Amino acid sequence: MAAKKKMTAEQKLDSEISKYKKSVTNYKDKYNNAKTKQASFVKKANDAKDDKTKQFMTTIANSWKRAKDGYKAGYDRSNTKLKSLTKKKTKFEKNKVTKNLAKVSEKISEHSKKVDAGENEGKPAIYRSDGQSTDIIYVATTGGENDDTTSDISTWPRDSGAPAHNYARVSGKTVTLSGIITGNTDHESREKFNKLLQWHSRHYELTYKGRIYYKHLMISDIGRTYDDFATNIKVNLSFQFSYPVKVTAKAGTKKTNKTTKSQKSTQGTRNKTYKTLTVKSGMTYWQLSKTYGKSVAWLEKVNGKNLIAGKKVRVR
Template sequence: MAYDYKLVSVNDSTAVKKAKSAVKTAQKAYQAADEKSTKANSTVKKLQKTPKNETTTAKNKRLAKLAKAKKAKTAAKKNYERKNKALKKAKDKLSNFTKQSNYEDNVSQQLDAHNDDWKNEGNCAIYPTNAGEDGSQVIYILPSDSESESDSSNVTSWPVDEGTPRSSYARMASRTITIEGILTGENGDNAHDKYVALRKWNQNHVELTYHGDLYYTHLIITGLTRDFTDLADNLHVSITFAYVQAAEVTTTSKKSSKSSKTKAGNRSKKYTALTIKAGDTLSALAKKYGKSVKWLAKVNKIKNPNKIIAGKKIRVK
């Protein structure tokens, strides 16, 4: 079976353009901060010099200006350090894009060369997803026995609130990809070396890509076994992967912050709240938003469902 390998770029052209634009913006801000800091330093040095025949009044004025200049110098230095840090961060991000792009080109070239070379090795490829210390080694396998995937979900076995979408009580637990087949080597040692590489990726929890009839990135090996059969130079192996996707978690408060968290599956945490108006009742709100009075009272911790206070916030979804 022949495969036409085309790697999916992790970072599209729009992301690269944004990264380059961010570097330019950060560079301008850094230069402006540098000039301001240099000017503040110059002002302090100038005011520190005592003119000849300086009167007491003139000295007091100069010292007052010097005190303000020193404060401005400190503020300018802190701003310069912030802009310098932001510029470095923007450059690092762009560098990672470039590094990943070069890595993908390298792997793509290996896959193309393999298609034109040794056909007995199998054309299903396993390799690290991201550029890094794990290198760009590609291990090929012939899935002679199976190449399958399966999904599982966690669903609560407890009673759920009436009127609440059942999907709110379920989430994807895991996606498993299983490959059973042959690691072919030019000799027995060569096949064993490939197995050792897989074992190293397993032990170090390296994020991998599998490209065969199934094509997945973001895989972690969770099971790796080999059978001692009558094969002279080849190994019969079984590999189990778990698919792990990255989900962005955003938290909003007085200061907005964002973080990236890797987990299997995701669950929406969005909800709708409103301010109680005079004349509102739980029963009317429950009817309007498709919820039960019991559910509204429970999620909003309302002890008396017949008494709600105007002006307070209440969650309705």
């Protein structure tokens, strides 16, 4: 009889988490059922017309109360264990990502040495940025690596002396690549291309490491061509830069002076108060920006491009 295959640490952890999730759900259901039963027999005891029936119903109600308390204790134990295992799983995942990225870096370093020694496969490497996989796709460039960064710049006249950067922002970064995916067999090169298709369809965040190096890319366009190669595939790839940021918000509302007229915002963060004032002749967004610490672009966004004397505008 073959020996039983031992579970890996990750499989064992997942199994334990699954077990305690079921236990928590089971205890919760039993607790709610016992609570309902207890309430039912308490009501019957209160409605009883003779002492004997009342005593009997009370005894059953107390029995369900003991069961309810037992299920509550079981729920608490299982839930505490589940939280501990979940925390351990999070730590495990972080360590796994770190190790995988280290493996990827080592693979790329070894691969670069082979390319420098004259092997066919290309040097630019494409792999997942989240460290959930150690798969790497290499592309031998034929049309070069291209990096294009574009900005949106306002065509509206701006206040004299206002910083130019308040009227512009980076709107996109694109990396394009034309090259060849190599393989010893047709199947091997197709497998590599299919991996790129999978990353594209699932919108994974990727790292591109060649002459150009970005960590936060997603494939926006992918194409292939079969012509005179027996086993290799010509590919065209476009990547769009997508940088993640963490957005946080403070609870509560801002305090305002008693003399300031405030009203609740109907957009953005709920229950957030803001300050308004009446526009005077000659007033500019640049002046308001300096006084209240808001950018000209922000003031124009919430109030419109033009200041009109006598009209109320938001400054905070």
